[in-house]
Amino acid sequence: MSTLEIDRVRKAYGHLEVLKEVSISIGTGDFLVLLGPSGCGKSTLLNMIAGLETITGGEIRIAGKAVNDLSPKDRDIAMVFQSYALYPTMTVRQNIEFGMKIRKVAQADRGRAVKTASDLLQITHLLDRKPSQLSGGQRQRVAMGRAIVREPKLFLFDEPLSNLDAKLRVDMRTEIKRLHARLGTTIVYVTHDQIEAMTLATRVAVMKDGVVQQLDEPQAVYDRPANVYVARFVGSPAMNIVPAVLEAEGATVTAVIDIANRPPARIAGITLSPEAVRRYAGKKVLVGIRPENFSIASGDIPPSLTIDFDVVEPTGPDTLAVFQLGGVEVTARLPPKQAHAGQEAALSVDTSKTVLFDIDTETRID
Amino acid sequence: MAEALSQSSKMRLGRLAIYACLVIVAVLYLMPLWVMVTTSLKPLDEIYGGSFIGLPKVVTLDAWRAAWSQACIGTECTGLKPYFVNSLLMVIPAVALSTGIGAINGYILTKWKFPGANFVFGLMLFGCFLPYQAILIPMARTLGLLGLAGSIPGLVAVHVSYGICFTTLFFRNYFVSLPDELTKAAMVDGAGFFRIFWSVILPTSIPIIVVSCIWQFTQIWNDFLFGVSFTSGSSSPITVALNNIVNVTTGRKQYNVDMAAAMIAAIPTLVVYIVAGRYFVRGLTAGAVKG
Ligand SMILES: Nc1ncnc2c1ncn2[C@@H]1O[C@H](COP(=O)(O)OP(=O)(O)O)[C@@H](O)[C@H]1O
Ligand SMILES: [Mg+2]
Numbered sequence: 001m002s003t004l005e006i007d008r009v010r011k012a013y014g015h016l017e018v019l020k021e022v023s024i025s026i027g028t029g030d031f032l033v034l035l036g037p038s039g040c041g042k043s044t045l046l047n048m049i050a051g052l053e054t055i056t057g058g059e060i061r062i063a064g065k066a067v068n069d070l071s072p073k074d075r076d077i078a079m080v081f082q083s084y085a086l087y088p089t090m091t092v093r094q095n096i097e098f099g100m101k102i103r104k105v106a107q108a109d110r111g112r113a114v115k116t117a118s119d120l121l122q123i124t125h126l127l128d129r130k131p132s133q134l135s136g137g138q139r140q141r142v143a144m145g146r147a148i149v150r151e152p153k154l155f156l157f158d159e160p161l162s163n164l165d166a167k168l169r170v171d172m173r174t175e176i177k178r179l180h181a182r183l184g185t186t187i188v189y190v191t192h193d194q195i196e197a198m199t200l201a202t203r204v205a206v207m208k209d210g211v212v213q214q215l216d217e218p219q220a221v222y223d224r225p226a227n228v229y230v231a232r233f234v235g236s237p238a239m240n241i242v243p244a245v246l247e248a249e250g251a252t253v254t255a256v257i258d259i260a261n262r263p264p265a266r267i268a269g270i271t272l273s274p275e276a277v278r279r280y281a282g283k284k285v286l287v288g289i290r291p292e293n294f295s296i297a298s299g300d301i302p303p304s305l306t307i308d309f310d311v312v313e314p315t316g317p318d319t320l321a322v323f324q325l326g327g328v329e330v331t332a333r334l335p336p337k338q339a340h341a342g343q344e345a346a347l348s349v350d351t352s353k354t355v356l357f358d359i360d361t362e363t364r365i366d
Numbered sequence: 367m368a369e370a371l372s373q374s375s376k377m378r379l380g381r382l383a384i385y386a387c388l389v390i391v392a393v394l395y396l397m398p399l400w401v402m403v404t405t406s407l408k409p410l411d412e413i414y415g416g417s418f419i420g421l422p423k424v425v426t427l428d429a430w431r432a433a434w435s436q437a438c439i440g441t442e443c444t445g446l447k448p449y450f451v452n453s454l455l456m457v458i459p460a461v462a463l464s465t466g467i468g469a470i471n472g473y474i475l476t477k478w479k480f481p482g483a484n485f486v487f488g489l490m491l492f493g494c495f496l497p498y499q500a501i502l503i504p505m506a507r508t509l510g511l512l513g514l515a516g517s518i519p520g521l522v523a524v525h526v527s528y529g530i531c532f533t534t535l536f537f538r539n540y541f542v543s544l545p546d547e548l549t550k551a552a553m554v555d556g557a558g559f560f561r562i563f564w565s566v567i568l569p570t571s572i573p574i575i576v577v578s579c580i581w582q583f584t585q586i587w588n589d590f591l592f593g594v595s596f597t598s599g600s601s602s603p604i605t606v607a608l609n610n611i612v613n614v615t616t617g618r619k620q621y622n623v624d625m626a627a628a629m630i631a632a633i634p635t636l637v638v639y640i641v642a643g644r645y646f647v648r649g650l651t652a653g654a655v656k657g
Contacts, residue, residue: 052550073556085547089569098565099555146555 003028003186004049004154009058011044011210018044019057019210026188026203033197033218034190035233036207042190045207046156049188051075063153073102078147079156082163084139086131086146091150092118093127096145097103107305113149120182137168144179157189161196173199180244194234198222206230209218228362231288237333239288242326243359248281255287255356257305257326265305265325269351276365283366286357291320293350294332296339312341321345396494406430406625413621421482428621433630437623439610441601442523446630448600449607453587453634456518458604461582468533468573468578473563475534477549487538493531498591499530511598514597524596525586532585533578540574541567576645584635604631 004026011019017125018041025074026032031268034042038260044264047053049060051072059066062099086095093114118124121141131139140160147155176363177200191197197204198218206221206229214226225231230321231239244255244267254268267287272280306324313320314336321332321339332339339345356365379609406429407589408422417423435445474480475487506515514520544567552562568575593603600608608631612624 020458047550050550050554052553072554077554078549079554081547081551083545083547085545087548087552089566098552098557102556102561146551164546 003030003063004032004188005059005061005064006045006049006063007059009045009048009060011041011048011177012056013051017210019048019056021059022207022210022212022214024205024212026186028186029184029202030278031187031189031200031202033201033204033342034188034207035192035194035197035204037192037233040207041210042075042192042207043158044246045323046079046188046190049075049154050077050079050156058287068108071076076153076251077156078150078152078154080143080147080158080160081302082159084131084163086139086142088131091128091130092123092134092142092145095131095142096149099146099150114145117145117148120148120179128313130266136164137172140164140172141175144176148183153186155185155187157187159190162191167296176200176209194236198234201272204234218309223319224364225288226364228286228357229286235290237291237320237331239290240325240328240330241357242287242289242328242330244285244287244326246283246285246356248277251277253281253356255354257287257329259305259307260325262306267304267349267351270354270356271352271355273366280356280365284359286359287326288355288357288361289330289349290353291331291333293353294334294347296334297346297348300321304349306344306346308344309341312339383402401637402625402629403528404631406622410618410620410622413615414618427618430619430626432623437611437620437627439607439613442600446604446607446611446627449602450630451606452518452601453604456521456525457583457634458584460522460529460586461579463522463526464529464533464582465575465578467530468535469537469568470563471530471534472537472539472541473567475538476544477546477562477567478559482577487534490531490534493528494535496531498528502538502591502595505592508597516596516601518597518601521592521596521601521603524592525582525589529582529585530591532581536574536578536581537571540571573645576642580642582647583638587611587635 004024006022006024009022010017011018022041022045024032034045034136036042044053048055049062051067051070051074059068061067062075062077072079081252086092087098090098092158096114096117100113107114114127116123118127121136121144122146123141126134126138126142131142134142143160157176161172164172173196176189179198187194191202201218203215204218204221205215206226208229214230215220215232216224216226221230221234221334225234225239227242231241242257244257247254247256249268251274252268253270253272255270257265257267259265269291307323307325309321309323310329313322317336319334319339321334321338323330325333357363358365367558401419404420404422405418407425407427408417409424409426409428412423433446436443436448437445439449471490475483509515509520509523512520512523514523548566549562552566555564587603588605589603590605592605592610594609597603597606609628611627
C-alpha cells in the first residue's frame with residue numbers, strides 16, 4: 001500500500017500557477033526526494049502535504065486517507081524546516097516536548113520519548129540549552145528530534161542541510177540516511193542538491209516549473225533521464241548533450257557528430273526500438289553522454305572519435321578533460337594522467353549508457 | 367616630528383571644543399530643571415524677594431506638600447493626589463489594552479495573513495499621522511453614544527483606539543522579522559492560534575513589549591488635549607489638574623507650588639524611562655531573534 005499519494009495536485013496563487021497536475025505515489029518506507037531548482041514549487045508541494053498550504057486542485061492521500069481538509073496536526077506527519085525553526089525561548093528539551101505537551105502526552109511518556117530521541121541523535125548533553133547556544137549541526141539534530149518524537153507516518157524535510165557548511169552537510173546526510181534505515185519511516189525530502197537526491201533517495205521526483213519531469217529510482221534517473229533537462233540537472237559534471245545525425249545500421253543506430261578540422265565522430269551500436277530506428281534514421285537528434293562514459297581507446301576496439309583536448313583539470317581521483325564535439329564543449333572523466341592539454345586523443349564511448357533525445361521535444365528516444 | 371606633535375595637539379584641541387560644546391548644551395538643557403528644583407524648595411517670600419536662580423537659603427518641602435494634597439483646583443482644595451490616581455487608573459488599563467491589541471494585530475498581520483492584510487496595515491499606519499485635533503469632535507460624539515463621556519473609562523477608550531495604530535506598527539515590524547517557519551513548526555506540532563501566540567511568539571517579544579509600553583505610557587500620561595476635552599472636574603487626569611493649578615490662581619502666583627506640581631506630574635514618566643529605558647533602545651534596534 002502506498003503511504004503517500006499525490007493525485008493530480010495543482011496549486012495557484014491567484015493567476016500564478018505554481019504546481020500543474022503533480023502526481024506522485026510512494027510506498028511505505030520509501031525515501032522520496034523532490035529535486036529541482038529554486039522556485040520550482042518543491043516547498044509549496046511539501047507544505048501542501050503538511051497542510052500548511054491549501055490545495056487548489058487534486059487530492060493528497062496519506063495511508064489511503066484523503067487529507068485535503070485536515071489540519072497539519074491531524075495528518076500524522078512531522079516536519080523539519082530549512083531554518084530549523086526551533087522555538088528560540090525554549091530549551092532543547094522544551095522544544096522537543098512542545099508538540100507532546102499540546103497532545104497532552106503524560107509527563108513520564110514525554111520524558112521517555114525525549115530520552116530515546118536524544119540518545120538516538122546524541123543530543124542528550126544539550127537538552128537544557130537554548131537554541132542560540134547550539135551550532136548549526138546541533139540545531140539540525142534538535143529539529144529532527146522534535147520530528148522523531150512525533151512518531152509520524154511521514155517525515156517531511158525542507159532543504160534541511162542547506163544552511164550547513166560543506167563538511168557538516170556530508171556528515172548530516174549520512175546521519176539522515178542512517179536514521180531512515182533505523183526508523184524505516186517514509187520520508188519526503190526537498191532539495192536542490194542532486195547529490196543529496198542521489199545519495200538519499202529511493203525515489204527521486206525531478207521538478208521544473210511546477211511539473212514533475214521524471215519520477216524514478218535515482219540510478220534510473222541518472223542512467224535513463226526522461227529529457228534533456230533531467231539529464232543536465234542530475235550528475236556533476238553534467239551529462240554532455242551534443243547534436244548528431246542518426247544512421248540506421250540494422251537494429252542499431254550510429255550517431256554521427258561533426259568535429260571541427262577532423263573526421264566526424266561515429267558512435268556506433270546504440271540500441272533503439274525498431275520503431276524509433278525507422279522514425280529517426282537520417283534525422284538530427286541530441287546525444288547524451290556522461291563524462292565517465294568516455295575512455296581512451298585501446299586494444300582492438302576501434303575508437304569512436306579523435307579529438308584534441310582543450311583544457312585538462314585533474315581532480316585527484318580522476319581528470320576532467322574538455323574538448324570540442326559537435327560545436328559544443330564536452331567534458332570527459334578519465335583516469336589521472338591520461339590526458340594532457342593540447343594533446344590529440346582517440347576516445348571510445350560506452351554506447352550501452354548513451355541516450356538519445358528528440359531535438360524538438362528534448363525527450364528521450366527509446 | 368614637530369608636525370606630528372602639532373597634529374596631536376590639534377586633535378586634543380578639537381576634542382576640547384567638542385566637550386565644551388557638550389557641556390554648554392547640557393547646561394542649557396538642565397537650566398530649567400535646576401530652576402524648577404530650587405524654586406520648589408524655596409518659601410514663596412524668598413522667591414518674591416528676588417532670588418530666582420540661586421540656591422534656596424531655607425530649604426522647605428511645604429510647596430511639595432501643598433502641591434500634593436492642599437493646592438486648590440477649581441473650588442476643591444485637594445492637591446494633585448486624586449488626579450494622580452485618576453491618571454494611574456487611566457494609564458494602566460490604556461497601556462495594557464493598547465499593547466495587547468497591538469501585539470495581536472501585529473501577529474495576525476504577519477503570521478496569519480489574509481487577503482488585503484497589507485491594505486489594512488496601511489490604513490492603520492494612516493492613523494499614526496492623524497492629528498489629535500482632527501478626531502476630537504467625532505470622538506466626543508462616539509463617547510456620548512457609548513455613554514462614556516466625561517469618564518475615565520471613556521478616556522481609556524480614546525487612548526486605546528488612538529494608540530493601537532502605533533502599537534500595531536511596533537509589533538507588526540517586529541514580528542515580520544520572525545521567520546514564518548516558526549509558526550509553521552508550531553502548527554505541525556499541533557498548536558493553534560492563541561497557543562502559538564502565547565507560547566512561541568510572545569516570549570520572543572519582550573523588547574518590543576517594553577518599547578510599546580514606554581511609548582504608550584509617556585504618550586498617555588503626558589496627554590493634555592484628550593484629557594481636557596473628554597473629562598471634567600474630578601475625573602480629570604493630572605495634566606489637566608496641573609494646568610488648573612498653574613493657570614488659575616487667586617492672589618500671588620505660587621511659583622514654588624507650581625514647580626513642585628509640575629515635577630510630581632513628570633515623575634512617573636521619568637521612573638518608567640529609568641527602569642526600562644535600556645530595553646527601549648535595545649527593543650528599537652533589535653532585529654530578528656537569532657536561533
Ligand atoms: N504565498 C505566495 N504567493 C505567491 N507566490 C508564491 C507564494 N509562495 C510561493 N510562491 C511562488 O511559488 C513558486 C514556488 O515556490 P517554492 O515552492 O517556495 O519553490 P522552491 O521551494 O522549489 O524553491 C515561486 O515562484 C514562488 O515565487
Ligand atoms: Mg523551498
